[in-house]
Amino acid sequence: MRGAGEAACVRRGGARLPAVPTIKIPPVLRSSTAGEKEVHAEGENVGELLRALASQHPATEGQLFSDEGELNRYVNVYLNDEDVRVLGGLETGVQVDDTLVILPAMAGG
Amino acid sequence: MGAPDLDTRPCGGKYGDIVRAIGNTPLVELKRISPKPGVRIWAKLESHNPTGSVKDRVARAMIEDAEAQGAIRPGQTILEPTSGNTGISLGMICSRKGYPLKVVMPDNVTAERTQLLQMYGAEVVYSPGEQGSNGAVAKALEMAEGDSTYYMPYQYGNQANPDAHYHGTAVEILEELDEVSAFVAGLGTGGTLMGNARRLKEEDPDTLIVAAEPLQGELVQGLRSLEDGFIPPIIDLAMLDRKIFVSNRDSVVWTKKLLAEEGLFVGVSSGAIASIAVRVAESLDEGNVVFVVCDDGWKYLSSGVYTKPIEELEETIETASFW
Numbered sequence: 001m002r003g004a005g006e007a008a009c010v011r012r013g014g015a016r017l018p019a020v021p022t023i024k025i026p027p028v029l030r031s032s033t034a035g036e037k038e039v040h041a042e043g044e045n046v047g048e049l050l051r052a053l054a055s056q057h058p059a060t061e062g063q064l065f066s067d068e069g070e071l072n073r074y075v076n077v078y079l080n081d082e083d084v085r086v087l088g089g090l091e092t093g094v095q096v097d098d099t100l101v102i103l104p105a106m107a108g109g
Numbered sequence: 110m111g112a113p114d115l116d117t118r119p120c121g122g123k124y125g126d127i128v129r130a131i132g133n134t135p136l137v138e139l140k141r142i143s144p145k146p147g148v149r150i151w152a153k154l155e156s157h158n159p160t161g162s163v164k165d166r167v168a169r170a171m172i173e174d175a176e177a178q179g180a181i182r183p184g185q186t187i188l189e190p191t192s193g194n195t196g197i198s199l200g201m202i203c204s205r206k207g208y209p210l211k212v213v214m215p216d217n218v219t220a221e222r223t224q225l226l227q228m229y230g231a232e233v234v235y236s237p238g239e240q241g242s243n244g245a246v247a248k249a250l251e252m253a254e255g256d257s258t259y260y261m262p263y264q265y266g267n268q269a270n271p272d273a274h275y276h277g278t279a280v281e282i283l284e285e286l287d288e289v290s291a292f293v294a295g296l297g298t299g300g301t302l303m304g305n306a307r308r309l310k311e312e313d314p315d316t317l318i319v320a321a322e323p324l325q326g327e328l329v330q331g332l333r334s335l336e337d338g339f340i341p342p343i344i345d346l347a348m349l350d351r352k353i354f355v356s357n358r359d360s361v362v363w364t365k366k367l368l369a370e371e372g373l374f375v376g377v378s379s380g381a382i383a384s385i386a387v388r389v390a391e392s393l394d395e396g397n398v399v400f401v402v403c404d405d406g407w408k409y410l411s412s413g414v415y416t417k418p419i420e421e422l423e424e425t426i427e428t429a430s431f432w
Contacts, residue, residue: 026335028334028335028337029335063334063335063336064335072335073338073340074335074336074337074338074339074340075335075338076338078354081324081353081354081355082351082352082353083322083346083352083353083354085346085352086320086346086349086350086351086352101354103324103354104243104335104337104338105338105339105340106241106242106243106323106338106339107241107242107243107246107265107297107298107339107340107341108192108242108295108296108297108298108322108323108378108432
């Protein structure tokens, strides 16, 4: 039974984890998240999660979103390990045990 | 008495020079890593190109296209950003054609890449390794802006890059297979995926096009801001059905797996691509899954990937640039 104020948790491998998706923050963005490498946020889809991140850490908003509210072109966001732009974009649904990974777009060649 | 019959077919062909010998690479079935009997996995061995990588096709196409358009003067210096393979391919072709070559490359690539470039007479300018190819592109563009005597093919924005695959790689695959359920390649410049996607989907719109891309270690994500992110202009995400990242660690694991289980000696990016090819194969009931082996493993030998256990490769995994 949860104590007062205790967040809902799930058990996985013996560890107690927040029952909300995890957002992994790349090094280049950590100065905007007070150094946090991971942020937990609530949302039904990718867009809501990223807005929740921006709400917790306002300095991330301008780096993630364009003035029109779209994901900035030079930012890649992955649901677990798949690019959301090739899934459903910001409308891509998320589950509580999903991980959102934000990465700068890096080329090869 | 006549000559004995040829045992091995198809024959490798006869070519006027080494540049003409680019392409026509083998397609090899990998039965041992296929997860299901009805799904056949095929490796397109672009490592069999003359300088050892898929980029030979791209380098030839870009230079020949520029010559056809009159964009290059005889003896003009070619300048190009590269993580290695394109530079090496250009090195061979430019040395034959008399164009001096200057390449901009991240300084954290393996020593073999530098040696191969020097071997072909290229001048190497290094960019900060922690910025990856993004840094090389930025530096090369800055150099080109400052000196109009250079000609930059710019593989990231040159249509000759995907066209080399549209007219070459994809046609070869279709020559050998009656159907292609899925095509998997690495996402670097986007040329391999875009060119093959366009041609394969013309043949069968249901062919899945899947991109495997590198998840670089944090130490090589040294961009100053997200705005330093770079997406090559030739990439059209609408051509992709899936785009999946693979960590350096998983790339190394699968590179070693290909060697151990199939006897395939491939570069680390090809290990990553193979991992995604198998994942795609698991989602199918039947069909052919083709993936591109971009290069072989010779230029990564110094990394220890092929001989050391994974536990001893953690630092390499965090800092090396394999793509």
